[in-house]
Amino acid sequence: MSKSLLLGDEAIAQGFIDAGGSAINSYPGTPSTQITEYVMKSKEAKEKGIIANWCANEKTALEASIGVAYSGKRAMTCMKHVGMNVCGDPFMNSSIIGTKGVLVVVADDPSMFSSQDEQDSRYYGHWAMIPMLEPSNQQEAYDMVFAGYELSEKLGTPVLYRIPTRLAHSRAGVERRAALPQNELSFPNDPSSFVLLPANAKRLYRQLIDKQPMFEKASMECGFNKYIDGTDKSRGIITTGIAYNYLMENFPQGCPFPVVKITQYPLPTEMLQRLYNEVDEILVLEDGQPYVEERVKGILGNGKPVHGRLDEVIRRDGEMNAEKVAKALGMPVVSGPAVPEVVTNRPPALCKGCPHHDSYEAIIEVMKKYEKGRVFGDIGCYTLGFNMGAINTTVCMGASITMAKGASEMGIFPAMAVIGDGTFGHSGMTGLLDCVNEKANVVVFILDNNITGMTGGQPSSANQKIERIVEALGVDPAHIRSIEPLPKNHAEFVKMIEEEVAYNGVSVIIPRRTCLVELKKHLNK
Numbered sequence: 001m002s003k004s005l006l007l008g009d010e011a012i013a014q015g016f017i018d019a020g021g022s023a024i025n026s027y028p029g030t031p032s033t034q035i036t037e038y039v040m041k042s043k044e045a046k047e048k049g050i051i052a053n054w055c056a057n058e059k060t061a062l063e064a065s066i067g068v069a070y071s072g073k074r075a076m077t078c079m080k081h082v083g084m085n086v087c088g089d090p091f092m093n094s095s096i097i098g099t100k101g102v103l104v105v106v107a108d109d110p111s112m113f114s115s116q117d118e119q120d121s122r123y124y125g126h127w128a129m130i131p132m133l134e135p136s137n138q139q140e141a142y143d144m145v146f147a148g149y150e151l152s153e154k155l156g157t158p159v160l161y162r163i164p165t166r167l168a169h170s171r172a173g174v175e176r177r178a179a180l181p182q183n184e185l186s187f188p189n190d191p192s193s194f195v196l197l198p199a200n201a202k203r204l205y206r207q208l209i210d211k212q213p214m215f216e217k218a219s220m221e222c223g224f225n226k227y228i229d230g231t232d233k234s235r236g237i238i239t240t241g242i243a244y245n246y247l248m249e250n251f252p253q254g255c256p257f258p259v260v261k262i263t264q265y266p267l268p269t270e271m272l273q274r275l276y277n278e279v280d281e282i283l284v285l286e287d288g289q290p291y292v293e294e295r296v297k298g299i300l301g302n303g304k305p306v307h308g309r310l311d312e313v314i315r316r317d318g319e320m321n322a323e324k325v326a327k328a329l330g331m332p333v334v335s336g337p338a339v340p341e342v343v344t345n346r347p348p349a350l351c352k353g354c355p356h357h358d359s360y361e362a363i364i365e366v367m368k369k370y371e372k373g374r375v376f377g378d379i380g381c382y383t384l385g386f387n388m389g390a391i392n393t394t395v396c397m398g399a400s401i402t403m404a405k406g407a408s409e410m411g412i413f414p415a416m417a418v419i420g421d422g423t424f425g426h427s428g429m430t431g432l433l434d435c436v437n438e439k440a441n442v443v444v445f446i447l448d449n450n451i452t453g454m455t456g457g458q459p460s461s462a463n464q465k466i467e468r469i470v471e472a473l474g475v476d477p478a479h480i481r482s483i484e485p486l487p488k489n490h491a492e493f494v495k496m497i498e499e500e501v502a503y504n505g506v507s508v509i510i511p512r513r514t515c516l517v518e519l520k521k522h523l524n525k
Contacts, residue, residue, distance in 0.1 A: 002176055003173050003174065003175050003176070004173070004174050004176065005171050005172070005173055005174075006138055006142075006171060006172070006173075006174045007034060007138070007168065007169060007170065007171050008135070008138050008141045008163055008167040008168045008169065008170060009031070009032065009033075009034035009035045009038065009107075009163075009168045009169070010034060010035075010038045011138040011139070011141040011142040011172075011174045012035050012078075012105060012141050012142070012145055012161070012163070013034070013035045013036070013038035013039050013042070014038070014042075014142060014174070014176065015141070015142040015143070015144070015145030015146060016035075016039060016076050016103075016145055017039060017042060017044050017045050017048070017050065017179070018142075018145075018146075018176060018177055018178075018179040018180065019074065019145050019146045019149050019179075019180055020074050020149070020179075020180035020181055020182045020183060021039075021050060021074045021075070021076055021182070022050060022051065022068060022073035022074055022075065022182050022183070023050065023051035023052070023053070023064070023065065023068045023073065023075050023076075024036055024039050024050070024051070024052045024053070024065075024075070024076045024077070024078065025051075025053050025055050025060075025061040025062070025064040025065050025068075025075065025076075025077050026053070026054060026055065026058075026061050026076075026077055026078040026079060027054065027055055027056075027057050027058045027061050027079055027083055027086075027426070028054060028452055028455035028456065028458045029058075029079050029080030029082070029083050029107070029455060030080060030107075030109075030113075030114040030115075030454075030455055031080065031107045031109060031113075031114070031163075031164075031165045031168040031169055032078045032079055032080050032083075032105065032106070032107035032163075032168065033078075033455050033456055033458070034168070034169075035076075035078045035105060036052060036054065036078050037456070037458075039052045040052045044179075048182065054452075054458050054459055054461070055461070056425050056426060056461040057083075057086050057087075057397075057425075057426040057427060058077070058079045058083035058084070058086040058087040059086050059087045059089065059090060061077045061079070061087070062077045062087040062090045062091060062094070062104065063087075063090045064077075065077040065102050065104075066090060066094055066097075066099055066102065068101075068102070069099045069100055069101050069102045069158075070187070070188065070194060071185055071186070071187070072100075072101070072183050072184065072185055072186030072187065073101065073182060073183050073185070074101040074102075074149050074182070074183055075101060075102050075103075076102070076103045076104075076105060077102070077103075077104050077105065078105040078106075078107070079104075079105070079106055079107070080106070080107050080108075080109060080115065081106055081107065081108045081109060081115065081117075081119050081120075081121050082115060082116060082117065082119065082396065082397075083106070084106055084119075084121050084124050085119075085396075086397070086426075086427070088124070091104065091124065091128060091158075092127070092128050093196060094128075094158045095128040095129060095130045095157060095158060095208060096196065096201060096204045096205050096208055097193050097194050097196065097204060098156040098157065098188075098190075098193050098204065098207070098208075099152075099156075099157065099158045100152055100153045100156055100157075101149060101152055101153055101183065102152060102158040102159070103145065103148045103149065103152065103158070103159050103161045104158055104159070104160050104161065105161045105162075105163070106121040106124075106160065106161070106162050106163075107162075107163050107164070107165065107168050108120060108121055108162060108163070108164050108165070108287075108288055109164070109165050110164055110165065110287050110288055110318065110319040110320065111165070111317075111318045111319035113165055116379075116394075116395070116396065118288070118289065118317065118318075119289070120288035120289035120291055121160065121162050122134070122160075122162060122265065122288070122289075122291045123289070123291060124160065125160035125162070125265065126265075126266075126291070128160070129208055129209070129212060129215075130157045130158055130159060130160060130215075131151055131152075131155065131157060131159050131160070131215050131218065131219070131264065131265060131266070132159065132160040132161070132162060132264070132265035132266075133147070133148050133159060133160070133161045133162070133224075133263065133264055133265075134161075134162045134163070134240055134241035134262070134263050134264070134265070135163065135167065135241060135242075135263055136167075136239075136241050136242055136243075136244045136245060136261070136263055137167070137172060137242075137245065138167070138170075138171070138172035138173075138174050139172065139173075139174050139175065140224065140263060141163065141167065141174075142174045142175075142176070143177075144161065144224070144263075145161075146177065146180075147222065147224070148161055151218060151222075155211060155214055155215065155218065156211070157208075157211065157215075162241070163241075164241065164242055164287045164288065164319070165319070166242055166287070166319065167241070167242045212266070215266050216266045216267075216268070216269065218264070219264045219265060219266050219267065219268045220268045220270055220271070222264045224263040224264045225260070225261065225262055225263060225264050225268045225271065226259075226260070226261045227258070227259075227260055227271045227274060227275070228255070228258065228259040228260075228261060229258055230255060230256050230257040230258040230259065231256055232256040232257050233257075233258065233278055233279050233280065234257075234279070234280050234281070235257045235279055235280065235281055235282070235283060236257060236258045236259070236260070236275040236276070236278065236279035236281070236282045236283070237255065237257050237258070237259045237260070237282070237283050237284075237285060238259075238260045238262065238272070238275065238282060238283070238284045238285065238286075238292060238296065239259060239260070239261050239262065239285045239286070240262045240263070240285070240286040240287070240292055241262075241263055241286070241287060242287050242320070243285040243286055243287050243320050243325075244259075244261050244263075244285075246285065246320055246321055246322045246324075246325045247259070247285055247325055249322040249325075250322055250325055250326050250329065250331060257279070258275055258278060258279060260272060260275050262292065267292065267295055267296075267299070269299060272296060272299065272300060273299075273300065276296075276300045276302075276304060279304075280304065280305075281304055281305040281306070281307065282296065282304065282305070282306045282307065283307050283308060283313065283328060283329070284296060284306065284307070284308035284309075285308070285314070285320065285325060285328075286308070286309070286320070287319065287320040288320075289309070289316075290308055290309040290310045290316070292308075293306060293308040293309060293310050294310065297310075307328070313328050314327075314328045323335070347387055348384055348387075349384055349387060350381065350384045350385070350388075351516060351517060352516075353516045354381070354449075354515070354516065355447070355449055355485045355486075355511065355512075355513035355514075355515070355516075356381060356382045356384075356385060356447055356449070356485075357388075358485035358486055358487060358489075358490070358493075358511070358513075359382075359418075359445065359447055359485045359493075359511040360382075360385045360388050360390035360391075361490065362485070362490060362493040362494050362497060363375060363390055363416065363418070363445070363497065364388065364389065364390050365490075365494050366494055366497045366498055366501065367414075367416075370413070370414055372412060372413065373412065373413060373414045373415070373416070374392045374393075374404075374407060374412050374415060374416070375390060375391045375392055375416045375417075375418060376391070376392065376393045376399070376400040376401075376403040376404040376407065376415070376416065376417045376418070377391030377392070377393055377394040377400055377418050378394065378397065378398065378399060378400035378417075378418060378419040378420065378423050378428070379394065379396065379397045379423055379454075380419075380420040380422065380423050380452075380453065380454045381420070381449070381453040381454045381515075382418055382419075382420055382447050383454075385418070390418075391418055397423055397426050397427045398419070398423060398426065398427030398428045398430070398431055399431075400417040400418055400419045400428070400431075400444075401417045401419060401428050401431035401432050401434075401435060401442070401444055402431040402434060402435075403417070404416060404417035404435075404440075404442045404444070405431065405434055405435045405438065405440040405442055408440050408441050408442050409438070409440065413441070414441075414442075414443060414501045415440075415441065415442050415443075416442070416443045416444070416445065417442060417443070417444045417445065418445045418447060419444070419445070419446055419447070420446070420447050420448075420449065420452075420453070420460075421446060421447065421448040421449065421450070421460045421462050421463055421466060422451070422452035422453070422458075422460040422461065422462070424446050424462050424466065424469075425460060425461035425462030425463075426461070428446070429462075429469060429473065432444060432470065432473050432475070432506070432508070433473050433474070435506045436473055436474035436475060436506055437474075439505060439506070440505075440506055441504050441505060441506075442506055442507070443497065443500045443501060443507045443508075443509065444506070444507065444508045444509070445508075445509050445510075445511065446466055446470075446508060446509075446510050447511055448460075448463070448466060448510055448511065448512040448513075449512075449513065449514060449515040449518070450463060450512075450514040450515060450518060451463075451514075451515050451518045453515050453517070453518070457515070457517065457518050457521065466510055467480055467482070467510065470508045470510075474506075475506050475507075475508050476505065476506070479500060479503055479505065479506065479507040479508065480507075480508050480510070481496055481500065481507070481508070481509045481510065482509070482510040482511070482512055483496060483509070483510075483511055483512070484511070484512060484513050485511040485512075485513050486513070493511070496509060497509065
């Protein structure tokens, strides 16, 4: 087959197309977004009738993929690491019901290049007691899609597929395989397996526990996990995923220490035990949190030193790289070229002409009058309003509305919430319903720029429906206001905000103007 130069994300997407995938249901989140976008734009995918959807959030996306699995087809759901928190309910239960043919692809973000935290998704896979894959390069990223579906269908379990930012957004040559046909429509052999009544759930959970030795045996025999012998037994090294490459960058002629390369989980304990027996101490290299290091200490903890992120031989926070590995090994660190003095840091900012900028200018003017008023922000482009002094908080998707409600109930006035149209559809609607039910004194701004802007311009699930949704949730139509955020409308906008602050109840203001980047795309077509 042909060889293509692909991002890690694109290698996974092409693997999905070639491995007989039928449907991909996702929510955009950097660094995972390009997987689903690639499938959406692929001519091959269209010819094969592959379904590719952006869903309201990660929970609805995974539930749709579980529905695909119920029909016997192969599905994929993609998200960034914090999206795992949103789909935790169906994810945990999907492991119990024996879901076949589903890969849950999660892109972790060590160093928080575009995220709120560095959470490591492997803990979710361990918690759910399912197999996990973690490729070390783009070729493995492609091949592991095939392997993941085979594993899922053979063992009757979903598979968590974890990649970090660096693998997702770097390119390498990928050799493609012959494409597989899609599965035929079929139904579960056990018709009660998708019904989690307590009696069924207890039986199915016991079956999941009983499968654990099979999962570990699969890790030992998969071919992705490897024991690489070495001549220097003073130290053994355990690497996971992309960390293997950082190790080998320091040893282009071959690593002198024995190495266990882990790219499939559960941990291959026989390989780890062999390593532990042969060496004096162990260094664990993993991009993310000390997931493997903690388990190695628990499984093998008989006195030999195990180093890594827990004891900060490698700093616990931040992305792994070759320089950090060299330092941990006590080797000379080869620094790159010095950064020229002319280069300075540029903090992220709203694009020139961004409609959010005009919205924030109006909010700032009103809030100058209120010493104890606060503006609660959310996740999206409008988070950049913090650098303008326009918002006071950003915690997680949808938190703006519910935080404003809680603060208002404690006496903060005015309590305002700022959320985008995409985020409102993702997780803001339920918070607004709480506000209505509790008759909270809040002003909610739903900044509608016609797209999901932060992740590259995907469709917004609430677009063109915001007023109807807000009214259906119970907001008084007299206090659902909209305006075009432009400098010429600034005075009118300020007056509108002041009127809604004076109202003791739930107000929703919808500043609506298309993102300039998105508008430019359409004009250039």
